[in-house]
Amino acid sequence: MTESLMPTLPGHYYTDPEIFALEQSRIFETMWFCVARAADLPTAGSFRSVDVGRESVLIVRGRDGGLRAFLNICRHRGARLCVEESGTVKRALQCPYHAWTYGLDGKLIAAPNLTSMPDVDRVEYGLVGVHLREWIGYVWVCLADRPPAFEDDVMGAVTERLGDLSAIDSYEIEDLEVGRRIRYDVRANWKLIVENFMECYHCATIHPELTEVLPEFAGGYAAQYYVGHGASFGPEIQGFTVDGGEGFAKLPGVTGDQDRRYYAVTIKPQVFVNLVPDHIILHRMYPVAADRTIVECDWLYSKEVVASGRDVSRSVELFHRVNVQDFDACERCQPAMSSRAYARGGVLVPSEHHIGAFHDWVLAKL
Ligand code: FES
Ligand code: FE
Numbered sequence: 111m112t113e114s115l116m117p118t119l120p121g122h123y124y125t126d127p128e129i130f131a132l133e134q135s136r137i138f139e140t141m142w143f144c145v146a147r148a149a150d151l152p153t154a155g156s157f158r159s160v161d162v163g164r165e166s167v168l169i170v171r172g173r174d175g176g177l178r179a180f181l182n183i184c185r186h187r188g189a190r191l192c193v194e195e196s197g198t199v200k201r202a203l204q205c206p207y208h209a210w211t212y213g214l215d216g217k218l219i220a221a222p223n224l225t226s227m228p229d230v231d232r233v234e235y236g237l238v239g240v241h242l243r244e245w246i247g248y249v250w251v252c253l254a255d256r257p258p259a260f261e262d263d264v265m266g267a268v269t270e271r272l273g274d275l276s277a278i279d280s281y282e283i284e285d286l287e288v289g290r291r292i293r294y295d296v297r298a299n300w301k302l303i304v305e306n307f308m309e310c311y312h313c314a315t316i317h318p319e320l321t322e323v324l325p326e327f328a329g330g331y332a333a334q335y336y337v338g339h340g341a342s343f344g345p346e347i348q349g350f351t352v353d354g355g356e357g358f359a360k361l362p363g364v365t366g367d368q369d370r371r372y373y374a375v376t377i378k379p380q381v382f383v384n385l386v387p388d389h390i391i392l393h394r395m396y397p398v399a400a401d402r403t404i405v406e407c408d409w410l411y412s413k414e415v416v417a418s419g420r421d422v423s424r425s426v427e428l429f430h431r432v433n434v435q436d437f438d439a440c441e442r443c444q445p446a447m448s449s450r451a452y453a454r455g456g457v458l459v460p461s462e463h464h465i466g467a468f469h470d471w472v473l474a475k476l
Contacts, residue, residue, distance in 0.1 A: 114459060116466050121452035123472075124299040124444065130400040131164075132476050133300075137379050139163035142243065142250040142257065142264050144381045144394050147288060147408060149247065150196070151177060155214060157203070158196045160251075161396065167240055167251055168192055170203070172214040177244065179251045180237035185218065186210045191237075203237075212237050246383075247284035247410075248392070267377040273338035278375075278383070280363040283390055286410035289422040292430060294405040298440035299447070300380065300397040301472065303405065306436050307374070307382050307393075309462045316435045319428055323347050323354050324372055330461050340371030340385075350386040352427035358415050360387035378471065384429065388415075389422075391429045401444055407433060 123129055145160040151171045158169045159182050166182035168191060182191050184205040191205055191212075202219060204211045211220040216237035224230065241252040243260045250264060268278050296303065306312070313320060313327040321328040324341040343350070349357025350372065360369055364387050373385040384391040389411050396404040409426050446452055458465050 115457040116463055118305075118455040118458060118465070119301070119469050119472070120455045121447040121449065124302060124447035125400050127400050129476070130299075130397070133397070133472075134163040136475050137472075138397065139165065139253045140258075141254075141379055142252045142260055143379075144248050144250050144377075145169060145179075146249045147247060148177065148244055148249050148284075149287070151249075153198065155199045155201065156196075157192060157199065159192045159194065161398070162251060162253060165253060166190060167253070168203075168237070169242070169249060169251070170214050170216075173201070177242060177249060178214070178216060179240035179242040179249075180216050181240060183238070184210055185235045185237065186221070245284075246278070247286065248381075248394075264377055268375050268383070271337065271375045272373060277338070277368070277373075278385070280365055280368065281361055281385055281390060282363050283392075283410065285413065286361075286390060287413050287416040288408050289389070289411040289416050290409040290426045292407050292426075292433070294407065294433060294437055296403045296405055296437045296440060297401060298403060298437070298444040299400055300395050300403045301468075302440040302443055302447075303395060303403055303437070304376065304378075304468060305465050306440055307376060308465050308468060311459060311461050312436075312439060316439055317432055319352055320432050323350060323428065340368065340373040343370040343372075349388065349425070350428060351424040352431065353424065355424060357386075357425055358388040358411065358420070361389075361412060378468075388412075389425060393433075405433070405437070 139162065143162045145162065145167065146158050146169055151158060151169060154171055154173045156171045160167050160169065168180045168182040169177060170180070171177055184191050184207065186205065186208055189205050189207040191203055202211045202213055209222055210218060213219045216239060218232040218235045241257045243250045245264065265275060269275055272278060310327050311330045314330060317327070323343060325344045326341050347354040349355060351357050369387050375383040377383065380395040382393040389409055392408045392410065394406045398404060409422065411422060
């Protein structure tokens with residue numbers, strides 16, 4: 111191999127169900143995994159069930175206002191407690207099989223004939239808890255018995271990319287509201303989506319609208335290539351919108367340095383954060399199979415913009431197009447991963463060499 115070209119992972123890393131199973135157990139079931147926007151669970155009794163690795167996890171808002179996460183499995187004979195993706199219960203979660211009933215804090219509170227079984231400990235036979243953290247208005251869970259430090263794994267990714275945490279704090283993401291959410295069903299391995307997000311070699315070819323707004327992207331170097339660097343808007347560009355027209359007022363905490371710039375952060379394994387002065391675009395990936403990934407993308411705006419009912423569609427349209435362009439490219443690669451032409455993988459050009467570090471990270475985890 112020449113100096114300019116570095117090898118990628120071999121093709122079967124993107125297709126082999128056994129490798130995907132290893133990724134589930136060693137990456138998605140051991141790291142912090144972003145499952146929801148906290149505001150998606152607005153009131154006591156609101157719940158969401160989300161697949162994390164091979165487990166179904168139930169996130170519930172308690173009567174004390176706090177969020178808790180549990181394995182979505184009845185302690186009696188193992189029935190799945192909630193089959194709906196989201197909903198609200200009045201005050202308890204009841205298993206549809208034999209009616210064991212759990213409080214919103216997970217404790218067993220009732221079961222047919224429970225009073226005649228006084229030796230049954232209601233905490234011991236409560237739902238199995240899962241670690242949960244809230245940050246920037248999102249809910250992360252971790253299935254590991256002893257989770258890695260959230261400060262290192264999640265916040266650390268932001269520090270590594272932006273230089274320090276205050277650079278994201280200034281956007282006050284926890285106070286923003288979802289102005290639009292789009293769910294993409296992508297027929298591609300999750301790693302192709304991460305690799306694509308990490309490079310900009312493709313920007314000039316597939317992202318005409320984005321390179322119009324961020325002219326330096328046409329050069330092929332991703333904003334995340336340099337610590338602390340955000341790509342500048344072109345001189346004629348008024349806002350981060352599909353035609354470069356005016357967006358909204360910049361978020362109140364955004365600094366002068368951050369104005370008219372775009373920053374992108376990858377929080378491994380499944381979150382991308384995109385920062386622009388007047389909104390945030392946050393992607394969460396849910397890998398469902400070696401060749402399929404659900405991506406949920408939120409466009410977050412100030413409460414005032416959302417409450418005013420102002421039209422966000424030109425602002426949403428820019429990154430929606432970018433998403434479709436990116437996911438089409440990933441879907442174009444996916445079938446080729448099993449070709450003999452890709453059995454030993456492909457190559458990375460110098461502006462993509464940092465993806466090699468992502469490959470090393472995956473290999474180390476497996
Ligand atoms: Fe849930 Fe029996 S399996 S009550
Ligand atoms: Fe792209």
